[in-house]
Amino acid sequence: MSDRFRPATAAEHLLWLLHRHGVEHLFLNPGTDSAPLQEAAAALAKAGIPIPRVITCTFESVALAAAHGYWHVTGRPQCVFVHVDVGTQNLGAMMHNALRDHAGVVVLAGRTPYGEDPDSPGGRSHVIHWQQDVRDQAGIVGGYAKWSLEITRADVLPRAVGRAVQVARGGLPGPAYLMVSRDVLMDPPAEDLGRTDGYAVPDPPAADAETVRRIADLLARAERPLLVTAKTGRRPGGLAAVTRLADLAGVRVVDTPESGCLNIPTTHPRAVRGTAAARRHVAEADLVLVADCATPWIPKYVRPRPDATIVHIAPDPLWEDMPLWTFPADVSVAAHGATVLRQVADALGEIDPGTKWAGHPCGEPSDGDPPASAGDALTARAVAAALNTVLRVDDIVVEEAVTNAPVLAEVLHRELPGTLDGAGAPGLGWGLGGAVGVKLAAPDRRVVAVVGDGSFMFGVPTAALCLAAEADAPILAVVLNNGGYLASRLPVFELFPDGVSASRREAVGTRFRTPPDFAAVARACHAHGETVRDRAGLVPALRRALEAVESGTSAVVDVHVADD
The missing domain is CATH 3.40.50.1220 (TPP-binding domain)
Structure with missing residues (x-):
């Protein structure tokens, strides 16, 4: 195929190179700078040239979380396209997570066009092309990207793409950040398509x-x-x-x-x-x-x-x-x-x-959970026990439960490699998008995200559920809803044990007085949605939600739990 393939533009060459380097998905949040790639994707698909699967993403951070989740399962970097500087900024805390979790991903960002003349292909044609011309676009992610490069010439593409995937995968993996303007993408491609081999990564080091x-x-x-x-x-x-x-x-x-x-x-x-x-x-x-x-x-x-x-x-x-x-x-x-x-x-x-450790128990004594009955207050411990009832051994649980994470770690049963997943870093909002990426990488497995109500909203649920539908990657999100930011309330009590906040058991800015109806949000996104407020309804609701997921529809179960 490579002997016969002759790209018409640098954009076509770029998509071909990504595919040849093992990138299977391009998570696309389009802008004025992505037009050459969008046309290239259509032209190459018509010509039968294999390229990464292009998946529309309605928010950038969700796209990067999905690529990160895919990396967890496969160890293969995927590509995220974002719109110049503003799209890069919307990656936000997900760049932090990719850095700290050593996730191999390739972020491809547009750059404002260079050309201004009427006959400059891809040149500046809108006021934003001046507004988005910033001094240091790569500096937005300078503390988080493992490596960055701007592609300023079409003949640099083979080396730039090969190097990006190699660096993202190898050594201490991490995010690679590439920039390219649309006028460069519209340039004629290099005569030499370039090598796509020769970018090996070293084996993990061993101790002497x-x-x-x-x-x-x-x-x-x-x-x-x-x-x-x-x-x-x-x-x-x-x-x-x-x-x-x-x-x-x-x-x-x-x-x-x-x-x-x-x-x-x-x-x-x-x-x-x-x-x-x-x-x-x-x-x-x-x-x-x-x-x-x-x-x-x-x-x-x-x-x-x-x-x-x-x-x-x-x-x-x-x-x-x-x-x-x-x-x-x-x-x-x-x-x-x-x-x-x-x-x-x-x-x-x-x-x-x-x-070893004779007579020393490993864990904490536990009296177990009381039997379920209508009207009993729900706890995170009860939710974990209910999940033990409905989950299969090979289901993948994606955890972003924040203050309830220790309870899940203590109660939830997971035995097989890869059946528990998470960002491994503190940037909230990873769980939903990450779960979609995990599902894409493991399409035959059920994927269940367990998130707090705060992290559910940080995860841009409308964008995440839209991505799951676009990608045909349905997930179940179980929301541990304690009505606010418990993780931000507890430090106030800790630092001021005799303060007004502790005496009231409340802290300013940590309660959601008028929170969204998460189940209604799910239904608005064409997903299954339920709200659970008592123990008796929990397991049946989880089973209905899993049935929806198995039928191809994402689901959200909003479980109202006690916060302490």
Whole structure:
């Protein structure tokens, strides 16, 4: 096909290159700068030339969240097109999430045209072409993009696209930011279409034999070894590596809130469940292995004991992009946790895991949930228990529950790799768009997003549900609706325990006095919508919603829960 393909414009060449570099989807939020790409997509489709699937997105942040979610499942970067500087700004917190979660994505942004003459193809033709000519468009994402480049000549396209996908995928993955003006896109293409091979990425680094032996020896001698991890389960084989080490060496495993993935089956006997239990184990451990985790504990609440040995394992165990990062480390290993933990497990000799942490329970005691009955107040714990009732083992749960995330981590059952997902970063509004991206990457799986009411609104639900419909990627969104920003209320009580706010159990700006009807929002977007206010109606509502999803329609179940 490449021998016969001769693009008519640089825009056609660009779409062809993206496809050849493995980009399967182009999430498009169009503007005046995207016209050459829109025409190129139509022309190439008519000619039978394969290009990425173009999916219309009505808001940029949702598009980037979807590309991020797709990366989680496949490890393949997808492309998001945004309109010059203003579209770049609308990416907002999703750029932060892509940076912190090391998500490989390619953002393609237009640039205001350069030409002004009447005979300049693609030149300036509207007042906004002067208004949107800013001094430093790339600077908008300068602190968050891993790499950026403006394409100013058509013959640069092959190298620019190849480099963008390579950088997004390789090393510490992250967002690559490309800019191109529409007059460049309308230029005649380069004579040489360019190579689309030769852009290999390196294999993940491994620990040297001496370091592996040292960690294995530390594990063999430790009486209370603890593994604190966040993103090891994101790598292929990561969950298996964590689980194997827990079984072989009696290591307890703390899965931190920043994880955004499943690192060990939630029902594994050595999985530490509950915040209080996690802090207790950190305080008591004589060996703490920290794998792929930037914040293994909060020093305000707990610190390892003074004689504990601390081992940090991560591709960048110094976390150089965090200016003030001062967690102690006795051993520091620059490699992926999945790789090193597998190496250590291979190197371990005979260890009786039963001698480790003898008599110390992993989690918090629980009396379970009371039986469901009409009129009982709903809690996040009850919602998690209900999800355990209706979910299949291979369903994928996308979590953005904020203050209720610890409850889900403690109660929700997930066993298989990849069945728990999240942004792994604090930029709210990821969950809905991320869930659509996950569904696109795993079309045969049911995808359930569990979000707070605040994060549901941050997620631009009209745009997210529209994207799900446009992409034929239906999802279920379960909203834990506690009527406001509990995450912003609790710090007021914490900092001012004797203050007026604490005495009233209220904080200014954290209650939604006139919130939208989320179920009605869903129905307005041609999705199934229900509101649940009592325990008895919860499981039936979830089942109806999942039936809607299986029939091809997204669904929203708005569950009103107690906020404390």
